[in-house]
Amino acid sequence: MKPCLVPLVFIVLFLSASCKRATPGPDYQATKVVTADSAAVVSPHPLATQVGLGVLKKGGNAIDAAVAVQFALAVVYPRAGNIGGGGFMVIRTKDGQAAALDYREKAPLAADRDMYLDSLGNVIDGLSTMGHLAAGVPGTVAGLFEAHKKYGRIRDMKELVQPAIELAERGFRISPTEARRLNGFQEGFRKYNEEPNPFIKDSFQLGDLLVQKRLAETLKQIRDKGAAGFYEGPVAEAIIAEIQSGNGLITMEDLHKYEAKWREPVIGQYDGYRIISMPPSSSGGIALLQMLKMVAPYPLNEYGFHSTRAVHLMVEAERRAYADRAEHLGDSDFYDVPVDSMLSDAYLQARMASFDAAHATVSDSILAGNFKLLKESFETTHTSVVDAEGNAVSVTTTLNSNYGCKVWVDGAGFFLNNEMDDFSAKPGVPNQFGLVGAEANSIRPEKRMLSSMTPTIVEKEGKLFMVLGAPGGSTIITAVFQVFINVAEFGMGLEEAVNAGRFHHQWLPDAILIEDNAFPDSTKQALEAMGHSFNTVGRMAVIKAIVRLPDGRLQGVGDPRNPDDDAGGY
Numbered sequence: 001m002k003p004c005l006v007p008l009v010f011i012v013l014f015l016s017a018s019c020k021r022a023t024p025g026p027d028y029q030a031t032k033v034v035t036a037d038s039a040a041v042v043s044p045h046p047l048a049t050q051v052g053l054g055v056l057k058k059g060g061n062a063i064d065a066a067v068a069v070q071f072a073l074a075v076v077y078p079r080a081g082n083i084g085g086g087g088f089m090v091i092r093t094k095d096g097q098a099a100a101l102d103y104r105e106k107a108p109l110a111a112d113r114d115m116y117l118d119s120l121g122n123v124i125d126g127l128s129t130m131g132h133l134a135a136g137v138p139g140t141v142a143g144l145f146e147a148h149k150k151y152g153r154i155r156d157m158k159e160l161v162q163p164a165i166e167l168a169e170r171g172f173r174i175s176p177t178e179a180r181r182l183n184g185f186q187e188g189f190r191k192y193n194e195e196p197n198p199f200i201k202d203s204f205q206l207g208d209l210l211v212q213k214r215l216a217e218t219l220k221q222i223r224d225k226g227a228a229g230f231y232e233g234p235v236a237e238a239i240i241a242e243i244q245s246g247n248g249l250i251t252m253e254d255l256h257k258y259e260a261k262w263r264e265p266v267i268g269q270y271d272g273y274r275i276i277s278m279p280p281s282s283s284g285g286i287a288l289l290q291m292l293k294m295v296a297p298y299p300l301n302e303y304g305f306h307s308t309r310a311v312h313l314m315v316e317a318e319r320r321a322y323a324d325r326a327e328h329l330g331d332s333d334f335y336d337v338p339v340d341s342m343l344s345d346a347y348l349q350a351r352m353a354s355f356d357a358a359h360a361t362v363s364d365s366i367l368a369g370n371f372k373l374l375k376e377s378f379e380t381t382h383t384s385v386v387d388a389e390g391n392a393v394s395v396t397t398t399l400n401s402n403y404g405c406k407v408w409v410d411g412a413g414f415f416l417n418n419e420m421d422d423f424s425a426k427p428g429v430p431n432q433f434g435l436v437g438a439e440a441n442s443i444r445p446e447k448r449m450l451s452s453m454t455p456t457i458v459e460k461e462g463k464l465f466m467v468l469g470a471p472g473g474s475t476i477i478t479a480v481f482q483v484f485i486n487v488a489e490f491g492m493g494l495e496e497a498v499n500a501g502r503f504h505h506q507w508l509p510d511a512i513l514i515e516d517n518a519f520p521d522s523t524k525q526a527l528e529a530m531g532h533s534f535n536t537v538g539r540m541a542v543i544k545a546i547v548r549l550p551d552g553r554l555q556g557v558g559d560p561r562n563p564d565d566d567a568g569g570y
């Protein structure tokens with residue numbers, strides 16, 4: 001052995017010396033697939049996954065871990081992890097109790113249904129996506145405290161905030177993906193923010209140390225004063241000062257009034273599976289269940305994965321669900337969403353009466369959709385957690401676009417969301433995801449904008465089976481749908497199911513959005529002959545999922561579509 005050790009020591013010394021000359025790379029590495037005996041966490045960043053696992057190992061449950069991961073993501077995943085945005089959490093406890101928490105952002109009290117229209121009634125480009133007026137009232141901090149109050153086990157919330165404080169204070173080395181994103185958004189950062197600012201720099205490199213002192217101070221306020229540390233006092237004052245400096249609408253009253261809300265989860269059967277997902281103000285759960293119920297009568301497993309028949313059927317279900325989304329879905333506190341009707345077997349059978357196995361249905365062509373901004377907007381975060389007792393959490397949070405509206409709260413160190421763009425600024429005019437909406441999703445003071453986030457938990461034969469969800473704008477719902485179908489119908493393991501190419505139809509525009517090379521040219525040509533057309537995109541939603549294996553162990557899978565996605569477990 002010894003003779004071999006000498007050269008090895010030399011190599012190590014040489015390598016570490018040469019590493020010192022260059023900027024050190026990140027001191028973490030993403031793991032895409034993990035098999036675990038007891039517990040698992042899958043998040044969009046290895047440092048956040050480590051925080052979650054640390055909480056679980058200290059005796060925290062899945063809810064504690066999910067909360068700590070969210071705070072950590074606000075530091076290490078600034079393009080979407082947040083305290084300046086909002087989200088949804090679906091919980092299934094070890095004894096099968098299901099819950100859904102809505103901490104979606106709200107329109108400010110001063111918001112108006114026509115606030116993004118010019119004097120001629122046309123939508124003003126960019127007003128709902130960039131700058132202070134695009135921000136909704138943030139819900140994340142209220143949501144995390146509410147989840148912890150009801151379900152947390154580690155009594156002192158401070159323990160769940162502290163890891164994030166340390167990451168912000170000490171700094172962390174950024175990944176190549178984060179460096180690329182930061183470089184790509186400099187123009188927006190410079191337009192809306194003063195320097196010095198930790199996010200403004202001529203060129204970020206992989207391994208740069210990102211230290212966020214102001215965010216650390218804000219997190220300390222939250223640690224010491226609870227949600228009031230965000231919605232009252234110096235942090236709230238900093239938010240309002242920032243908003244006023246850019247003619248935004250959020251007021252102190254908006255912050256004081258913000259509340260997270262427990263909702264009735266939407267639950268439905270598919271074969272032997274029970275699907276638990278998010279109700280309005282997300283469209284995710286209802287649209288997912290609609291699609292599943294529409295395809296359920298057909299032998300998808302006989303058709304085969306990515307066969308022409310399977311893709312055609314799934315696309316037609318997607319088309320119909322997104323058409324319903326545009327018309328009927330919005331914040332149920334403001335609009336009477338017909339949840340039961342939309343999920344009734346009779347309604348969905350009628351919806352598929354026009355399904356033609358040989359031809360594409362033509363979407364209503366009066367309203368125009370638009371995919372062109374999709375590349376900008378694939379950012380949101382999802383985290384799936386299962387603890388050693390079998391409690392499960394599926395949580396999706398977002399700033400909407402990368403780094404939200406690009407406004408960094410100068411006195412408090414975090415980006416604000418641009419979630420107002422998820423409202424329908426004008427009926428029939430597409431938002432940045434090409435989604436159209438109607439009265440159900442019009443802007444009203446204190447209303448929550450419609451989301452596509454689809455945090456989901458699946459039971460099989462009464463037991464926890466799968467936890468999944470994704471970032472990815474309008475493509476989230478179809479990604480959750482397809483990954484589940486890949487497992488349930490096409491017999492795939494979770495890794496194969498997540499990695500498989502995806503397609504997406506959202507009614508308008510009337511085209512199938514497909515990932516590059518998602519399926520063979522022959523399938524594409526056959527679908528074209530049936531009347532379908534295609535748009536291509538590099539990647540769509542980014543799934544983070546955990547499945548219970550037949551031997552009882554857990555498998556966590558991060559999506560290769562995001563190099564930083566990380567699965568951990570023990």
Ligand code: GLY
Pocket residue numbers: 380398399400401419422450451452453473474
């Ligand atoms: N902001 C993306 C969504 O909520 O669907």
